[in-house]
Amino acid sequence: MRKRRNKQQRQKQTYFIIGLLLIVGLAFSVYHAHQTKTVSNSYPVDETVTLTNTAKIYDSLSAIRETNTxxxxxxTYKVNRYYLIDKDPHKVYAQIIYNGKNYFVRSTDTNIVMTNAINKYIAQAGYPHADIEHQISSRFTQQQYGTTSGKPxxxxxxxxxxxxxxxNSEVSYMEKNYGTTxxxxxxxxxxxxxxxxxDAKYMAEGAGPNANPYFVQFEMPHEYTATAFANQVANAAYYTAYNLKQGNLPVTKGNKNGGGTVWTHAMVSSYLGGTDHQDPISYWSASAKKLFDTSYTINDFIVLVQAYYNKM
Structure with missing residues (x-):
């Protein structure tokens, strides 16, 4: 009887130890999964940033841990790549270089050092932007995007x-003439x-048949003062960043191979065809020269988009 009782006690102890090990293993797995970041996309950049006072710097993304450095x-630090995290578009990591080694920091803890005068003006103003207002017209045809995902x-x-x-005048004209244009x-x-x-869930019809099925599109009426022009560029950068963030898309310039996420109508004409418009090249360049005595190109705009994107 005593042997049987001892055997039962040993079995209980064994089951307890096994159960405890399973709990510890499960806890470790959850912790490891929480700490490990799965990268969904990454893209190269050439930027200079400063870090916030509360920035946490990591040695690695695969087993994320704070560095002792x-x-x-x-x-200032050089950023050479951004990493988008799978299933979490609100977490973007910048890869910074320090003493020849790569480290990682949340993009929200970086501030891009601007070199263009207009971007500097916007940065010094605290990256202002208007809220997105929705006044969806029933006038326009709703067609699905041509992408595999059905998203822009x-x-x-x-x-x-x-x-x-x-x-108001541009919207009125567009609605009134949509039947013919x-x-x-x-x-x-x-x-x-x-x-x-x-509705940006459906394609627009503003850049020709080779681009319409794939992109969100926006128009800019002309502005005539330095403050107004800068605020418009800021709003445009914010709206662009917002849409890219919604789709967990990188901030990359369109190219002749059809890749990239940020396009001008002029780039569509050059690389995709189906249209011959050259906007907004002359509007940006003429306004930048007249109002800020500088230049403004798609490259400058992309840096500004990244700055807004980093803060989202």
Whole structure:
């Protein structure tokens, strides 16, 4: 009887130990899964940043842990790549270089050092932007995107090409003439407003048949003062970053192979065809020269988009 009782006690102890080991193993697995980041996309950049006072720096993304290396928040650091995290578009990591070694920091803990005068102006103003207003028109045809996912793969930038027009007049004209022109964009952006007039879940018809099925599109009426122009560019960058973030897409310039997420109408004409428009090149360059005595190109805009993207 005593032997049987001892055997039962040993079995209970064995089961207890096995159960305890299973609990510890499960806890470790959950912790490891929580600490390990799965990268869904990454893209190269050439940027200089400063770090916030609360920035946490990591040695690795695969088994994320804080580094013991000391970083000076008053110093600048080179960023050579961004990493998007799978299933979590709100977490983006910048890869920074320090003493020849790569480290990682949340993009929200970085501040891009701007070199373009207009981008500097916007940065010094605290990266302002209007809220997105939705006034969806029933006038425009709703067609699915042509992507495998059914979602847009980037953003196309237009300017209206009309002097002294307003968002209201442009929207009114677009709605009134859609039956004959078959042209519309998702959103209009000026210095004070981001007005979404067509559901971005469906394609627009503003950049020709080779681009329409793949991109969110917005138009910019012309602005005529330095503050207004800068605010419009800021709103445009915010709207672009917002749409890329929604799709967990990188901030990359369109290219001749059809890749990239940020496009001008002019780039569509050059690389994709089906249209011959050159906007917003002359509007940006002329306004930048007149109002800020500088230049402004898609490269400058992409850096600004990244700055807004990093803070989302």
């Amino acid at each position: 000391k970083f000076n928040t008053a110093s 793969r980037g953003v196309i930038i237009h300017d209206t090409g009309n002097e002294n027009s307003t968002i 078959r042209v519309f964009v998702h959103t209009f952006i000026d210095a004070q407003q981001i007005l979404n007039i067509a």
